[in-house]
Amino acid sequence: MSAVTSAPRRTDKPQRPDAPSGFGRKAGFVIVLVLAVLAWNAAGLQLDKLVRAPARILRLAELLFLWPQWDAFGIAMQGMLESVQMAWLGTLIAAVLSLPLSLLAARNVSGRFGSEATRQVLNGIRAFPELVLVILIVTVFGLGPVTGTIALGIHSIGTLGKLSSEAVESIDRGPLEAVDAVGGTWAQRMRWGVLPQAMPEIVAFWLYRFEINIRASAVLGVVGAGGIGAQLTETLRYKEFGRAGMAFVVVVVVTLMIDAISGRIRRRIISGAADDRDVDGEAKAQLEVDPIIAAEAGAVRDGEV
Amino acid sequence: MIEFANASVTYPGGVKALRDVDLKIDDGEMVVIVGLSGAGKSTLIRAVNGLVKVTGGDVRVDGESVPNASDAELRALRSKIGMIFQGFNLVKRTSVLNNVLMGRLYETATWRTLLGRYPAADVELAMRALERVEIVEKAYVRASNLSGGQQQRVAIARALAQEPTIFLADEPVASLDPPTSHVVMRDLQRINHELGMTVIVNLHFLDLARMYGERLIGLRDGEVVFDGSGEEADESVFESIYGRSLTADDVLGEPAPDEDAAEVAP
Amino acid sequence: MSATDAGTVAPQRPTKPRPSPMRYVAVGVVALLTWLAASDLTGIGLVSRLQRTFADGIPDRTAEIFDQILSPDWSILGATVDPFLETLAMAVLGTLLGCSLALLVAFGASAITAGGRKRLAGTRSIMSVIRSVPDVMWALVFVSAVGTGTISGLLALVLFNIGVVAKLLSETIDAVDTGPLEAADAAGAGIIARARTAVFPQVLPNYLAFSLYAFEINVRASAVLGLVGAGGIGQLLLFFRNRFDYDRVSLVVVEIFVFVFLTELLSITLRRRLTE
Numbered sequence: 001m002s003a004v005t006s007a008p009r010r011t012d013k014p015q016r017p018d019a020p021s022g023f024g025r026k027a028g029f030v031i032v033l034v035l036a037v038l039a040w041n042a043a044g045l046q047l048d049k050l051v052r053a054p055a056r057i058l059r060l061a062e063l064l065f066l067w068p069q070w071d072a073f074g075i076a077m078q079g080m081l082e083s084v085q086m087a088w089l090g091t092l093i094a095a096v097l098s099l100p101l102s103l104l105a106a107r108n109v110s111g112r113f114g115s116e117a118t119r120q121v122l123n124g125i126r127a128f129p130e131l132v133l134v135i136l137i138v139t140v141f142g143l144g145p146v147t148g149t150i151a152l153g154i155h156s157i158g159t160l161g162k163l164s165s166e167a168v169e170s171i172d173r174g175p176l177e178a179v180d181a182v183g184g185t186w187a188q189r190m191r192w193g194v195l196p197q198a199m200p201e202i203v204a205f206w207l208y209r210f211e212i213n214i215r216a217s218a219v220l221g222v223v224g225a226g227g228i229g230a231q232l233t234e235t236l237r238y239k240e241f242g243r244a245g246m247a248f249v250v251v252v253v254v255t256l257m258i259d260a261i262s263g264r265i266r267r268r269i270i271s272g273a274a275d276d277r278d279v280d281g282e283a284k285a286q287l288e289v290d291p292i293i294a295a296e297a298g299a300v301r302d303g304e305v
Numbered sequence: 306m307i308e309f310a311n312a313s314v315t316y317p318g319g320v321k322a323l324r325d326v327d328l329k330i331d332d333g334e335m336v337v338i339v340g341l342s343g344a345g346k347s348t349l350i351r352a353v354n355g356l357v358k359v360t361g362g363d364v365r366v367d368g369e370s371v372p373n374a375s376d377a378e379l380r381a382l383r384s385k386i387g388m389i390f391q392g393f394n395l396v397k398r399t400s401v402l403n404n405v406l407m408g409r410l411y412e413t414a415t416w417r418t419l420l421g422r423y424p425a426a427d428v429e430l431a432m433r434a435l436e437r438v439e440i441v442e443k444a445y446v447r448a449s450n451l452s453g454g455q456q457q458r459v460a461i462a463r464a465l466a467q468e469p470t471i472f473l474a475d476e477p478v479a480s481l482d483p484p485t486s487h488v489v490m491r492d493l494q495r496i497n498h499e500l501g502m503t504v505i506v507n508l509h510f511l512d513l514a515r516m517y518g519e520r521l522i523g524l525r526d527g528e529v530v531f532d533g534s535g536e537e538a539d540e541s542v543f544e545s546i547y548g549r550s551l552t553a554d555d556v557l558g559e560p561a562p563d564e565d566a567a568e569v570a571p
Numbered sequence: 572m573s574a575t576d577a578g579t580v581a582p583q584r585p586t587k588p589r590p591s592p593m594r595y596v597a598v599g600v601v602a603l604l605t606w607l608a609a610s611d612l613t614g615i616g617l618v619s620r621l622q623r624t625f626a627d628g629i630p631d632r633t634a635e636i637f638d639q640i641l642s643p644d645w646s647i648l649g650a651t652v653d654p655f656l657e658t659l660a661m662a663v664l665g666t667l668l669g670c671s672l673a674l675l676v677a678f679g680a681s682a683i684t685a686g687g688r689k690r691l692a693g694t695r696s697i698m699s700v701i702r703s704v705p706d707v708m709w710a711l712v713f714v715s716a717v718g719t720g721t722i723s724g725l726l727a728l729v730l731f732n733i734g735v736v737a738k739l740l741s742e743t744i745d746a747v748d749t750g751p752l753e754a755a756d757a758a759g760a761g762i763i764a765r766a767r768t769a770v771f772p773q774v775l776p777n778y779l780a781f782s783l784y785a786f787e788i789n790v791r792a793s794a795v796l797g798l799v800g801a802g803g804i805g806q807l808l809l810f811f812r813n814r815f816d817y818d819r820v821s822l823v824v825v826e827i828f829v830f831v832f833l834t835e836l837l838s839i840t841l842r843r844r845l846t847e
Contacts, residue, residue, distance in 0.1 A: 014442045016432055036667055042660035043721045043802075053717045053726065060716035085608035085615050092605060127831040131707070131795040131805075132824055135812055139636045141624055145615035219707035222799055226615065232708065233799070236715040248704075248712070255703035290742060297739045301780040303842035354757055384759035394750035399772040407751075407768050411759035418764040460754070467758055 060241070065249070069242030072235075076243075076250040079221070079228030084254065086145050086220070086227055087213035090152025095206045098157045102164035102202070103190055109168060109176070119162070126158030130216050134225045145226025152213050152220070160209050162305045163296070167201040168194055201295065204266040208292045211255075211262050218251050266292055306331055307353055307471065307503070311362030314348050314527075322348035324527040325362065330520075332470070335497040336505045337518025337535075341547055345527040346507040350473050353505065354386045355379050366471070384411035387464025387502075391476035393456040397449035401440070401459050404448050405431040408466030427466075434462035438492055454485030461492055472496055474506040478513065483559035486510075490517045491561075510557040511543050639817035643825055651807060651826060658803035661724050661796075662789035668725075669732025669789075670782040676733055677740035678766050683752065684744055686762040698741075702734035706792045710801040724793060724801030731792065732785045739781045740774060747773045780842045787831075787838040794827045 104110050105118040133151035141147045171194060179193040221229025228247055235244035270291040299305045309328040315321050322345045330336055338346050351357035352364050355371045364371040366382060374382060387408070395404050409427040410418060417423060423431075435441040438458040448456060457477060464472060474493055478486035490506075494517055497504040508514045514521060515535045523531030523538075523546035531542055544550055609617040629637075678684045680698055685691035709730050713723035751769035760768070797805020804823060811819040 014436075014439065016436075016441050017444055020445050032667070035663055039660040039663035039667075042656045043664055043725065044657065045664075045722055045725070046720070049717060049720070049722055053713075053722060056716045057713070057726075060712065064712075082615060088604060088608045089615070089617055123835060124828075124832065127791070127828050127835060128824075129791050129795045129827070129831075131798055132808070132827060135808070135820065136640065136824065139633050139640075139817075140629065141620065144620070146617055146620040149615065149617060215703070215705040219705045219711075222707060222711065229708075232711055236711060244715075248708075251708065252700055252703045256699055259699070259703070293738060293742045294746065297742055297777070297781070300739060300784045301777050301842065301846050303780070303839040303846070305839075356753065356757060380759040380761065382759070383757055386757070388754070388757040390750065390754065392750050394754040396751045396769055396772050397748075398775070403768070403772070407755055407760070408758050410755060410761075410764040410768060413764070415761065415763050418767050421767075463754065463758070473757075 063241035064245030067242050067245075068249070069240075069246050072243040072246040073250070076228065076231065076247045077254075079231045079247065080218070080250050080254050082145055083217040083221075083227035083229070083251075084214060084258070086149045086152060086217040086225075087210055089149045090217065091156060091206060091210040091213050093149070093153030094156030094160050094209065097153070098160035098164060099202070101157065101161040102168055103194065105161055105165035106168035108171070108173070109190065109194055115165075119165075122158045122161040122165075124158075125154065126162070128155060130155045130220060131223055134220055134223045138224060143224040143226075148217060148220040148225030148227060151225060152217055155216075156209050156213060159305065160205060163205045163299060164198070164202045166295070166299050166304055167198045167205065171197040200269050201292075204269050204292050205295075207262045207266045207269075208296075211259050214255055214258055218255070263290065266290075306365075306367060307505075308365045309349075309352070309362070310365070312352060312359045312364050313361035314345070314352060314357060315360045322357075322527050323352065323359070326527075326529055328522070328529065328532070330503060330505065332503055333497070333501050334503055335494065335517070335519045336503075336522060337514045337520070338505065338507050338522045338524060339509070339511060339514045339518075339543070339546055340524035342509070344524040346524055347475050348527075349524065350388075350475050350505060350507055353471070353473060354383050354388060356388075380411055384467055385469050386471045386473060387467045387469035388473040388475070389457065389460045389464055389477050391479045393453070393460045393480070395448040395456055395459060395463075397447070399448065400445050401435070401448055401451070402428070402431055402444045404459055405434055405462045405466050408434070408463045411467070430468070431462070431466045434465040435459075437465060438462045452485075453481050454488060457481060457485075457489050458492065461489070461496075465496070470502060472502045472504045474504070476507050476509065478557075479509065483557050486513065486557060487559075487561045493517070510555065511538075511551070512556045512558070514538075516561065636815075636817045640821040642818055643822035644816070644818040645822065647819055647822065651804065651823060654797075654804040654807045655826065655830065657721060658793045658797070658805070659790070661721050661728065661793045661803055662786060665725050665728025665732060665789045665793065666782060666786040669729040670736050670778075670785055672729065673733045673736035673740065673785075674778065676737040677744060678770070680737055680741035681744035683747065683749065684762065684766045684770055698734065698737055701730055702738065704730075706731040707796065707799055710796045711799050714800045719800035719802070719806075721802035724796040724803060727796060727801060728789050728793060732789065735788065736778075736781045736785050739784075740778055743774050743777045744770055776845050780845050783838045783842050783845075787834050790834045791831050794831065 101118055101122065105115050105122060107115045110118070130151045133154055134147055137151055137154075138147045141150065175197065176189060176193040179189045184192065217227050217229075219227075219229045219232075221227045221231065222233045224230065228251060231247050232244060232251075235241070235247060267290070296305070307328070307330040309326045312323055312326045313321070314323040326349065338349060340346050348357050352359050352371070353366065355374065359372050363373075366386070369378070369382060371379070371382065396407075403421070406423050406427060409423060409430065413423060413427065432441060432444065435444055438461050440455055440458050440462070443451060443455065443459075448459060451459065457480075472493070477493070478489055481489060490513060493504055493506060496502050506517070508518075515538060518535045521531065521533060521535050521538045522529060523542065525546055525548060531538065531546055533542075540551065543555070547555065606614075608614040611619050676694060676698065679690055679694035682691055685694065706727050709727035710723055713726045717723055717726075747770055751773070752765060755765040755769040793803050793805075795805045795808075797803040797807065798809050800806065804827065808820060808823045808827075811817075811823065
């Protein structure tokens with residue numbers, strides 16, 4: 001055996017290959033560098049302002065948070081409540097309208113032309129930022145939360161439709177064939193073949209969108225569309241920093257609270273109730289991947305949204 | 306020298322993977338550990354470099370206690386112990402050479418690893434390790450483009466690049482086909498014979514174990530039930546280790562091919 | 572005998588299970604919240620507002636504005652180029668800075684690479700706070716601190732990007748193949764070397780895709796940050812709106828739309844190629 005192992009296995013010694021040039025990588029770095037320099041020039045940043053920025057931000061943080069104005073708490077909560085209501089209704093409007101659109105956009109259940117056309121419509125809707133929508137819609141519904149709600153609703157149709165159609169596209173084909181095999185209509189196909197499979201994920205996307213819309217609705221007030229945004233703008237403009245800080249804190253705390261509740265419901269919808277009661281929870285809870293963020297990450301990576 | 310003194314491992318779930326193991330492995334030995342899956346083979350081998358911490362007793366490598374080592378001491382200790390795995394554990398998205406250079410991480414300054422600029426001496430070391438396992442021509446190929454056997458040889462090169470004194474192999478052939486298994490086992494044997502490293506291998510197949518193991522340790526339910534030479538280990542010994550009569554799944558069932566056959570690209 | 576007739580020794584048919592009460596509770600809660608949010612007394616009065624709008628018909632002034640919106644004023648096209656470049660520059664710089672920082676934060680926010688529970692919990696809480704504040708609100712705060720201009724917008728984008736990219740990336744890191752990590756540990760690597768060599772190559776394509784996505788949302792965001800004084804085309808939009816020049820507002824909106832739409836197309840195409 002030792003004779004076998006000590007014998008050289010090869011007589012022609014293989015050559016070490018040449019290192020690749022790495023041209024692509026270098027070119028990438030150069031492009032990014034050139035872009036950065038061009039952008040730096042075009043942005044017209046004033047260096048002295050930039051240097052002073054950290055100190056000024058710290059100073060503002062002091063003004064905002066060190067002397068909280070508790071009598072502003074009630075008003076801040078009222079504003080935030082209005083923002084949450086706008087987010088809720090906006091999400092609901094978008095959910096109802098995006099569901100049929102997502103079926104039309106899904107390549108596996110819709111025609112080729114129909115899905116491509118619907119996709120472009122959804123992309124188009126998404127390209128209007130909420131604040132821009134507000135500027136247009138305000139001319140019809142006037143200043144106030146209704147305008148904000150409708151802007152949120154319209155903008156969310158784009159993202160929700162896109163993400164939901166992803167969920168529809170990832171379903172198992174078997175049940176579809178089964179419905180076809182018993183001679184089902186298009187509507188029956190959707191109701192019994194598609195929705196039972198895709199619905200949990202779609203509902204989870206709705207909740208996720210609600211979380212995002214809370215953030216969005218908190219700023220719509222800066223263009224007069226209701227919610228806590230108006231308070232923030234005005235208190236900062238008139239340098240009532242204690243009140244502004246209170247509004248800021250209320251936004252953060254309420255948003256985090258709703259995130260926590262909504263996130264828990266989302267996980268439950270996706271993974272079923274059983275997994276929540278896992279005993280050796282501690283390590284698991286730390287590593288647990290948020291299924292919706294993971295789905296979003298996947299869609300982002302693959303260029304689907 | 307590696308010493309297990311009353312070493313026990315109990316996992317957080319309450320599973321006892323090792324029970325009061327006493328072992329001494331001298332420098333330069335070629336040891337094969339056999340046992341059913343779940344017998345504690347992987348735990349035993351990982352206790353040597355501290356990937357699993359013993360919860361009772363002690364494990365000493367060259368006189369240094371592994372469970373009591375600080376983080377820095379543990380890293381120093383690990384840098385002298387090479388290891389390969391059942392699943393190869395290569396970074397598939399990067400080149401073979403970059404994978405092998407991971408064996409130099411302990412010695413390399415952090416800023417160099419961040420930029421991916423290794424010293425020329427380390428690159429030379431990595432190249433030589435690749436030459437030893439005869440796969441140097443793939444140095445700049447992505448690891449994902451290699452076959453299983455080639456990946457395991459890259460993993461061996463990565464461990465060799467550490468210039469270790471001890472070489473651990475956790476089920477190195479479990480994911481490979483029979484001819485490739487022999488190639489890998491022979492690589493390990495040459496590492497032991499030519500470089501004088503202590504080699505500890507976990508194996509499931511008893512014919513491989515008998516063929517390559519100069520010393521054989523049988524584990525059952527976390528306890529050492531056999532410790533002797535390969536020749537001593539006959540069928541009845543294996544049955545006592547496995548706790549049942551042997552089946553076709555317990556042997557690889559392919560004799561060591563001659564040299565030409567071993568060269569067939571897997 | 573019809574096809575659905577069973578044999579003679581048919582087992583007992585099960586009784587129809589009651590739907591889970593959770594379902595009724597969920598429907599009830601959604602309905603209640605919706606009513607509370609929409610009603611006149613406790614909510615934003617959605618229904619009555621819609622009724623009023625449609626009962627009164629579109630007011631004359633609105634019709635006028637709509638006429639203006641439908642006929643954009645193309646003559647100022649040239650004047651919008653510079654603000655647009657400023658917006659684009661802001662998006663580019665914000666992406667580069669934000670995504671670089673997000674890379675570091677993401678490694679601290681994944682259980683696999685954080686190296687210690689305290690650091691993990693710390694990074695994650697800071698990240699949640701950053702994420703809970705919308706981009707425009709960051710811009711508001713920075714405008715108040717450092718004054719109007721692109722710097723405020725840039726800072727807001729950087730923070731916003733850290734929130735988005737670090738979140739997506741840390742979830743990706745949580746899901747990497749941990750085999751190479753074990754190998755790095757066995758070779759005695761420290762946590763930085765381990766993250767760089769065993770994790771980074773695995774998530775690099777995702778990271779690049781997320782960065783492109785961040786650029787895309789930055790373009791969208793930077794277009795509106797100007798509405799709170801943070802530079803770029805948004806500031807021009809605000810200016811025209813405050814003067815009720817709706818034909819010009821309309822032009823800028825069309826431009827923003829085209830601009831955002833094109834960036835999106837480009838980003839989606841690149842991301843698809845990246846992961847092929």
